[in-house]
Amino acid sequence: xxKRYLYTIALATVLSLPSFVSAQTxxxxxxxxxxxxxxxxxxxxxxxxAVLFFFWGITKSFIIxxxxxxxxxxxxxxxxWGILALxxxxxxxxxxxVVISGFGIGDGRIICPDYMPNCN
Numbered sequence: 104x105x106k107r108y109l110y111t112i113a114l115a116t117v118l119s120l121p122s123f124v125s126a127q128t129x130x131x132x133x134x135x136x137x138x139x140x141x142x143x144x145x146x147x148x149x150x151x152x153a154v155l156f157f158f159w160g161i162t163k164s165f166i167i168x169x170x171x172x173x174x175x176x177x178x179x180x181x182x183x184w185g186i187l188a189l190x191x192x193x194x195x196x197x198x199x200x201v202v203i204s205g206f207g208i209g210d211g212r213i214i215c216p217d218y219m220p221n222c223n
Contacts, residue, residue: 146196153192157185
């Protein structure tokens with residue numbers, strides 16, 4: 104009984120391969136659109152929030168709570184977390200851009216093996 108299910112799954116996989124191959128460009132297009140949305144809108148928003156946290160920590164440390172030691176320590180902690188978040192986000196953004204440009208995903212090109220002359 105289980106062989107029948109295995110044969111059915113194998114047949115469905117073989118019959119659906121042409122649809123997967125033709126869907127390669129649409130999947131690549133969607134991934135490129137999602138990546139460009141993240142790169143153009145989401146990441147800069149997160150970077151702006153991290154910069155605001157840094158400036159809020161500096162303001163809290165030196166201006167708002169400059170007289171109390173506890174307020175200054177809290178402001179320094181907020182500023183430190185803002186800097187750490189900024190460094191982390193920018194390094195992830197840079198690594199992602201290096202990987203994307205290395206694989207040629209962002210160029211709108213399809214990655215073709217050498218043995219396929221008419222891939223594009």
